[in-house]
Amino acid sequence: FFGFSFFLIAAALLLMGLLFVFHLEQRAGERALMLALGFTPRQVNRWLWAEGCLVAAIGTGLGVAAGVLYTKLALRGLATLWQATTHVQYFDYHANASTLFGGTAAALLASVLATGWACRRQDPSAVSVRLAGSQTIEAPPPKRVGWFNRGGLVACLVGAMILALTGEGSAEAFFGAGSLLLIAGLLGCRWGLIALAHANWAPREPATVGARGAARRLGRSLTTIAVLASGIFLVTAVGAFRQDPTKKAEARSAGTGGFALFARSTLPIYEDLDSTAGRTAWNLDPDLLRQTAIVPLRVQPGDDASCLNLNRAQQPQLLGVDPSELDRRHAFTFVQTRAGLAPADGWKDLERLEPDGAIPAVGDEATLTWALGKAVGDTVTLADERGQPLHLRIVGVIGNSILQGNLIIAERHFLARFPGAAGSRMLLIDAPNDRRRDTLAAHLMSRLQDRGLEVVPAAQRLAEFAAVENGYITIFQTLGGLGLLLGTAGFGIVTLRNLLERRNELAVLLALGFAPPAVHRLIAGEHLLLLGLGLAVGGIAATMAILPVWLSAPSATD
Numbered sequence: 220f221f222g223f224s225f226f227l228i229a230a231a232l233l234l235m236g237l238l239f240v241f242h243l244e245q246r247a248g249e250r251a252l253m254l255a256l257g258f259t260p261r262q263v264n265r266w267l268w269a270e271g272c273l274v275a276a277i278g279t280g281l282g283v284a285a286g287v288l289y290t291k292l293a294l295r296g297l298a299t300l301w302q303a304t305t306h307v308q309y310f311d312y313h314a315n316a317s318t319l320f321g322g323t324a325a326a327l328l329a330s331v332l333a334t335g336w337a338c339r340r341q342d343p344s345a346v347s348v349r350l351a352g353s354q355t356i357e358a359p360p361p362k363r364v365g366w367f368n369r370g371g372l373v374a375c376l377v378g379a380m381i382l383a384l385t386g387e388g389s390a391e392a393f394f395g396a397g398s399l400l401l402i403a404g405l406l407g408c409r410w411g412l413i414a415l416a417h418a419n420w421a422p423r424e425p426a427t428v429g430a431r432g433a434a435r436r437l438g439r440s441l442t443t444i445a446v447l448a449s450g451i452f453l454v455t456a457v458g459a460f461r462q463d464p465t466k467k468a469e470a471r472s473a474g475t476g477g478f479a480l481f482a483r484s485t486l487p488i489y490e491d492l493d494s495t496a497g498r499t500a501w502n503l504d505p506d507l508l509r510q511t512a513i514v515p516l517r518v519q520p521g522d523d524a525s526c527l528n529l530n531r532a533q534q535p536q537l538l539g540v541d542p543s544e545l546d547r548r549h550a551f552t553f554v555q556t557r558a559g560l561a562p563a564d565g566w567k568d569l570e571r572l573e574p575d576g577a578i579p580a581v582g583d584e585a586t587l588t589w590a591l592g593k594a595v596g597d598t599v600t601l602a603d604e605r606g607q608p609l610h611l612r613i614v615g616v617i618g619n620s621i622l623q624g625n626l627i628i629a630e631r632h633f634l635a636r637f638p639g640a641a642g643s644r645m646l647l648i649d650a651p652n653d654r655r656r657d658t659l660a661a662h663l664m665s666r667l668q669d670r671g672l673e674v675v676p677a678a679q680r681l682a683e684f685a686a687v688e689n690g691y692i693t694i695f696q697t698l699g700g701l702g703l704l705l706g707t708a709g710f711g712i713v714t715l716r717n718l719l720e721r722r723n724e725l726a727v728l729l730a731l732g733f734a735p736p737a738v739h740r741l742i743a744g745e746h747l748l749l750l751g752l753g754l755a756v757g758g759i760a761a762t763m764a765i766l767p768v769w770l771s772a773p774s775a776t777d
Contacts, residue, residue: 222394223453223695227702230449232333234709237442239271239337241716264338271334279327283319293694301690306527340438368406375403383767397456397764401448404756408444412437429744436717440749443713447753448760450706453699455761461692462619462685468678469652474620475677476550478514479656480648481621482663485671487642491515501666507659511650514544515643517633521601524590525583525624526687532590534601538625538645539633542566548649554584555595555616565615569629577612578632583623584616585684590624599626603636621647621680648674706753714746 243250246267253263294310302308379399382392416434433440464474471477490497493513498505517539524532545551546566553565560568569579577598587593595613603609611626633640648663650656660674718725728738 220695220698222390223457223698225394226397226449226453227698227705228329230446230702230705230709232329233442233446233449234705234712235275235330236333236337237439237446237709238712239334240340240439241712242271243267243337268335268338271338272331275330275334276327279323279330282326283323286322287314287319293697296694297690301693305529305687305690307529368410372403372406372410375399375406379403379763383764392767393456393764396767397452397760400760400763401445401452401756404448404760405441405445408752408756409437409441412440427744429741429746430748432741432745433748435745439713439716443709443749444753444756446709447706447750448757450699450703451754451757452761453702454696455758456765457692457695457699459761459765460688462688464681464685465678468681471549472552474551474618474681474684476545476620476622476647477548477649478550478621478647478677479650479652480646480660480674481677481680482646482648482672482674484644484646484667484673486669487640487644488515488646488667488670488672489642492646503666504662507655507662511648511659513649514540514647516540516645516647517630517637517640517642518644519633519637519640523624524586524626526585526589526684527624528590531592532624535586535591535599536625537601537633537637538622538627539630539637539640540627541630542569550647551617551620551622553581553615554618557595557614560614565617568614569627569632572632573612575610577610578628578636579614580611581615581617581627582613583620583625584618585623586625587613587616604639609636619681619684621677621684623684646674647677710746710750710753713749717745718742 250263250267254260291312294312297305298308298310376399379396382396382399385392412434415431418431467473468475469477469479475481490500492498492501492503492515498508519537519539521534521536522528522530522532524535543566546564549563550566553562556562556565557568565581569581571579573579580599582591582593591599593599593613595616597613599611599613601609601611611628648659650659656676660676663674664672725738725742728741729735
């Protein structure tokens with residue numbers, strides 16, 4: 220929320236500063252008259268700044284009220300439209316006074332600084348020109364594109380590359396790289412606009428002439444590009460993080476582990492359903508189970524440590540599995556293992572015992588990071604069947620998977636500390652990729668109904684977990700929508716302002732015989748260039764910032 224809101228706040232401040240500059244330009248004659256009567260520039264700036272601060276204070280108050288309303292609507296959405304995210308039917312909104320006052324003060328301070336900067340940017344010279352109603356047009360000289368612009372562009376690109384390569388997909392690296400890429404894009408646009416304005420060629424098409432006019436107000440053009448780029452960055456980046464659990468769900472490295480079905484039972488299943496004797500005991504159809512393999516998991520009940528539980532798990536559920544079965548299939552993907560151990564050997568690491576007697580354990584990334592607050596090398600202490608302390612050493616982390624909410628240890632260690640947990644209560648089922656899967660699931664639930672067996676597609680279980688992240692991403696996208704709305708509003712305001720300022724110029728062109736379509740193309744060329752640059756800078760920055768995350772994601776291949 221903080222990272223995405225930063226871009227939204229930056230876009231809002233840029234738009235506010237731009238509007239205040241328009242306000243000051245509209246009152247240029249009044250300001251020039253006050254300077255001609257003997258008032259100092261500092262006095263005039265203070266009066267105008269006071270007006271801006273008053274408006275900012277009113278806007279800040281409305282913003283706080285809107286923020287409270289937005290939060291309540293978001294909580295309402297989590298309890299209704301996005302209930303799959305939390306599995307909670309009601310939220311009680313609690314307002315923290317320090318947060319409200321702190322946010323109000325921060326927003327007001329940022330607004331005051333933005334208006335103050337806009338006041339200081341006004342040129343107090345050329346009073347007679349301003350009194351005459353003329354306007355000074357920015358004409359950026361080529362020398363302004365010097366070592367500072369080039370050096371800043373290179374430094375931002377190098378910094379973004381370093382963050383992307385060393386950040387390991389962290390949120391800080393993503394937002395840092397995104398910010399640097401946006402700044403680099405703006406510096407590149409500044410360079411390009413100045414070069415376009417001073418190019419040694421004579422354009423003939425009205426649209427090309429208009430494109431050169433984009434450098435007419437360089438600061439205004441760059442602000443418009445920045446606001447548009449911020450909104451595009453938000454929408455593009457947030458959308459790229461949306462999870463699609465059904466994509467390549469058949470791969471062993473996917474969150475399903477390559478398993479077709481996931482089963483849980485209320486009562487233990489003592490027979491080995493992967494053997495002929497076990498299938499015969501439950502009268503399972505041998506033809507239907509042909510080419511089907513079942514990996515049983517022993518379960519020691521505990522707290523749900525998945526993202527479906529909003530509370531911190533104190534005694535997470537424990538699973539016992541034969542590591543060789545998962546290792547032979549190369550099931551799931553280890554995103555982190557202990558130092559010196561290859562990710563491919565993560566499951567083998569469960570067989571050994573730690574020197575201090577701790578039992579090696581593996582957990583899902585979401586479980587360890589958010590539910591337990593643990594990482595590789597940390598120890599989780601539980602109670603075994605006899606009430607004795609059970610120390611589990613985290614030796615590996617697997618990516619988002621259907622085993623979320625559990626800690627996994629080797630079956631022999633499990634039986635040594637929980638000898639009474641006979642039988643299996645969780646099954647991972649390999650089945651052919653055909654229509655018989657639904658029939659197989661119904662057949663297993665029918666035959667083992669006495670054990671309370673529930674069988675669901677593995678991709679469906681993974682989708683339940685993905686719905687949590689996608690629900691929050693939907694909330695993020697509303698922020699992105701606000702940013703894009705700000706960018707669109709800024710672009711429209713700049714277009715309207717430019718047209719109002721150039722009414723006399725456009726009237727002269729029409730009087731000289733230029734056809735209205737040619738004038739329209741001239742205007743469109745200037746503003747479509749700004750629109751295209753804003754879309755390009757925001758889209759490219761978002762794509763480049765999220766590219767390391769895509770590249771570091773495990774390949775969904777068998």
